[in-house]
Amino acid sequence: MKIAIASGKGGTGKTTLSTNLASFLAKTYKVVLTDLDVEEPNSALFLQTELIHAEDKFKMIPEWNKTNCTLCGNCQDVCNYHAVIKIVDMIMVFPELCHSCYACSELCPTNSLPMIKKKMGELKHFKTDSFDFVESRLTIGEEQAVPLIKQTLKFVDERFDNNTYKIYDSPPGTSCPVIEATKDADFVILITEPTPFGFNDVVLAIETMQELKKDFGIVINRYGLGNNDIENYCDKNNIQILAKIPNKREIAELYSKGELLWDKIPEVKSELGKIVSYLKSHV
Amino acid sequence: MKEIVIISGKGGTGKTSITASFAVLGDKDVVIADCDVDAADMHILLQPENAKSEDFYSGELAIIDQEICTQCGKCFDVCRFDAIDVKNGIHTVNELSCEGCGYCARVCPVDAITNIPLNVGKWHIANTRIHQPFVHAKLGIGADNSGKLVAQVKNVAKEIAEEYNRPYVLVDGSPGVGCPVVSSLSGAHFVVLVTEPTVSGLHDLKRVYELVNKFHIPAGCIINKSDLNSNKTNEIKEFLISEKIIHLADLPYDEAFTVAMTDCKTVVEFDDTKLKQILTETWNNIKELIK
Ligand code: SF4
Ligand code: SF4
Ligand code: SF4
Ligand code: SF4
Numbered sequence: 001m002k003i004a005i006a007s008g009k010g011g012t013g014k015t016t017l018s019t020n021l022a023s024f025l026a027k028t029y030k031v032v033l034t035d036l037d038v039e040e041p042n043s044a045l046f047l048q049t050e051l052i053h054a055e056d057k058f059k060m061i062p063e064w065n066k067t068n069c070t071l072c073g074n075c076q077d078v079c080n081y082h083a084v085i086k087i088v089d090m091i092m093v094f095p096e097l098c099h100s101c102y103a104c105s106e107l108c109p110t111n112s113l114p115m116i117k118k119k120m121g122e123l124k125h126f127k128t129d130s131f132d133f134v135e136s137r138l139t140i141g142e143e144q145a146v147p148l149i150k151q152t153l154k155f156v157d158e159r160f161d162n163n164t165y166k167i168y169d170s171p172p173g174t175s176c177p178v179i180e181a182t183k184d185a186d187f188v189i190l191i192t193e194p195t196p197f198g199f200n201d202v203v204l205a206i207e208t209m210q211e212l213k214k215d216f217g218i219v220i221n222r223y224g225l226g227n228n229d230i231e232n233y234c235d236k237n238n239i240q241i242l243a244k245i246p247n248k249r250e251i252a253e254l255y256s257k258g259e260l261l262w263d264k265i266p267e268v269k270s271e272l273g274k275i276v277s278y279l280k281s282h283v
Numbered sequence: 284m285k286e287i288v289i290i291s292g293k294g295g296t297g298k299t300s301i302t303a304s305f306a307v308l309g310d311k312d313v314v315i316a317d318c319d320v321d322a323a324d325m326h327i328l329l330q331p332e333n334a335k336s337e338d339f340y341s342g343e344l345a346i347i348d349q350e351i352c353t354q355c356g357k358c359f360d361v362c363r364f365d366a367i368d369v370k371n372g373i374h375t376v377n378e379l380s381c382e383g384c385g386y387c388a389r390v391c392p393v394d395a396i397t398n399i400p401l402n403v404g405k406w407h408i409a410n411t412r413i414h415q416p417f418v419h420a421k422l423g424i425g426a427d428n429s430g431k432l433v434a435q436v437k438n439v440a441k442e443i444a445e446e447y448n449r450p451y452v453l454v455d456g457s458p459g460v461g462c463p464v465v466s467s468l469s470g471a472h473f474v475v476l477v478t479e480p481t482v483s484g485l486h487d488l489k490r491v492y493e494l495v496n497k498f499h500i501p502a503g504c505i506i507n508k509s510d511l512n513s514n515k516t517n518e519i520k521e522f523l524i525s526e527k528i529i530h531l532a533d534l535p536y537d538e539a540f541t542v543a544m545t546d547c548k549t550v551v552e553f554d555d556t557k558l559k560q561i562l563t564e565t566w567n568n569i570k571e572l573i574k
Pocket of ligand 3 (some may be wrong): 347351352353354355356357358374390392393394395396428479
């Protein structure tokens with residue numbers, strides 16, 4: 001089963017829920033947790049891990065080989081991202097703008113733009129004492145998260161079978177990276193806070209999931225803070241609230257130290273239990 | 284005109300509440316740009332009324348005309364984004380996957396494919412409830428190119444500031460370290476990093492600062508909820524010293540931010556709070572620093 005954990009914005013407890021749910025499920029099931037928030041991967045900070053595999057991840061970009069180039073300018077014309085341009089008698093490539101579509105390379109009449117590998121990030125596979133953990137990290141200065149997310153999903157799909165609970169800590173927001181991260185999930189858990197910001201953001205996230213026709217449910221974090229807008233909205237629109245994690249300074253302090261919660265705070269454990277029984281009966 | 288960008292790497296550190304507080308303190312001196320186009324929240328605190336709204340087009344989407352298409356499969360062969368779906372031999376474009384690279388249209392032998400400009404969102408010029416120009420935007424669901432929309436929001440804010448002689452453009456930056464935050468940072472005169480003393484707060488601060496450093500922009504840091512974990516707060520302070528980042532302020536863990544938010548207000552609009560005093564000093568300090 002593939003479960004993506006997402007939120008309209010960051011900082012609402014996505015990583016807390018991902019790491020705790022993974023660790024909780026791992027008591028009974030085979031679990032792999034994947035951190036797809038490749039711009040700011042945080043899950044590792046909350047886990048005791050042992051590295052078992054690391055690999056660089058690449059994107060493909062064209063490299064100019066001037067020997068046979070006739071300077072016809074076709075490459076510049078076909079690139080929709082202005083990532084390759086002709087300047088006087090030179091062809092210049094801007095790797096950070098390139099989307100790796102291969103058009104310039106394959107349409108070059110003289111094969112003067114072969115595609116080469118460029119590092120965009122790193123993937124690491126760890127073991128914790130009870131489950132597997134995979135993380136990818138975008139190199140600073142690289143602007144596109146989606147290609148790295150795609151490659152990470154592929155890695156996990158190839159290595160773990162369908163009897164494994166696959167939990168994805170997704171990037172925040174409602175744009176491309178989160179769509180990519182939740183595309184193949186069987187169920188999406190949206191986590192939010194009962195504040196006006198949290199409400200605004202979760203409604204955007206709900207609309208995104210509805211547009212993608214995804215099966216999803218809500219977890220309210222820091223429950224007791226702010227107001228009841230989210231609960232009222234969910235009631236009115238028939239949206240399932242899966243769990244409510246209480247607002248406690250103790251939780252914030254454990255989080256600040258990078259510690260897991262479910263084995264120390266009984267309410268967190270019982271709320272995780274609710275999520276798991278919902279998943280088992282509905283998904 | 285000086286551009287001040289507030290970022291935090293990750294969300295939930297209080298970045299938007301702090302930016303909105305500076306906006307209120309800056310009053311008639313500021314033009315505000317909300318560059319968190321993916322999950323914009325500042326409007327909740329500043330209650331802007333839109334004066335002008337415009338669609339934003341960026342990138343393209345391929346469309347196949349089934350009347351002309353011979354179902355030859357060439358488009359499928361060249362598309363690197365798995366964006367050509369084939370069902371019962373019929374070729375169609377998957378809108379969510381298409382990156383608008385235009386390759387398929389260039390190889391289609393019968394010109395059945397056209398690229399249409401893609402509406403990726405809307406941007407607005409508005410007046411906040413305290414009568415300041417406020418530029419914001421909303422990226423469409425699943426849209427790409429948020430970096431370009433961020434650049435548009437910033438450019439419009441800068442034009443307004445220049446035209447009406449406002450000394451500061453205050454930018455609520457985007458999260459992460461990718462394309463939107465790169466756009467948020469470009470051209471900035473000063474960056475305010477908002478962090479919190481948690482393992483992830485420090486981790487994200489370091490990552491986002493690496494990016495700020497690439498742009499050679501002077502930076503200051505606000506540690507929010509600083510009394511939550513004094514060990515982490517000290518670690519952050521050591522990091523600030525080692526990187527020569529100005530330590531602007533420590534804010535205590537205080538639910539006043541949430542209480543103010545629930546009232547759709549900023550903390551500096553409540554009398555005599557500790558937070559108000561610290562934020563006022565910090566804002567004055569930032570103004571001095573960029574003089
Ligand atoms: S398309 Fe090929 S031959 Fe033409 S300018 Fe570009 S690299 Fe040179
Ligand atoms: S591979 Fe595509 S995006 Fe990259 S430079 Fe060539 S045409 Fe442009
Ligand atoms: S390349 Fe053109 S004709 Fe061939 S399947 Fe694609 S759209 Fe149809
Ligand atoms: S424009 Fe590019 S991404 Fe879109 S369908 Fe055509 S080849 Fe694929």
